[in-house]
Amino acid sequence: MCPYCLTYKESRGEIKLTFRSGRTWILPGLALHYIADHGWLPPRDFMHDVMHSEIAAVAEMKILLIPIRIGNLGNSFRVGDTPPGFLEKLESMASEAYQEEFCSS
Numbered sequence: 001m002c003p004y005c006l007t008y009k010e011s012r013g014e015i016k017l018t019f020r021s022g023r024t025w026i027l028p029g030l031a032l033h034y035i036a037d038h039g040w041l042p043p044r045d046f047m048h049d050v051m052h053s054e055i056a057a058v059a060e061m062k063i064l065l066i067p068i069r070i071g072n073l074g075n076s077f078r079v080g081d082t083p084p085g086f087l088e089k090l091e092s093m094a095s096e097a098y099q100e101e102f103c104s105s
């Protein structure tokens with residue numbers, strides 16, 4: 001259930017994405033809905049990673065950095081336009097991340 005529009009959206013927990021940039025991000029499963037339907041503008045570094053960095057396997061990262069949690073929107077949040085193709089890229093990265101989680105368990 002989305003707390004903003006009170007519509008039911010299927011959400012599969014959290015999405016964890018680790019990039020070769022060295023950053024790990026944790027997003028709520030509803031993050032894609034927040035971007036697509038509420039215009040939520042994610043942090044600049046996150047958009048940069050999605051557009052320009054590659055997904056890294058957690059095992060290949062020598063140092064495990066502290067994940068950055070984003071997308072747990074409060075009463076107000078930044079809205080704006082994401083770069084062209086951003087949502088599609090994030091969507092496919094998120095679905096791969098889910099698959100990995102499923103396979104490793």
Ligand SMILES: [Zn+2]
Pocket residue numbers: 002003004005006007033037038
């Ligand atoms: Zn909503």
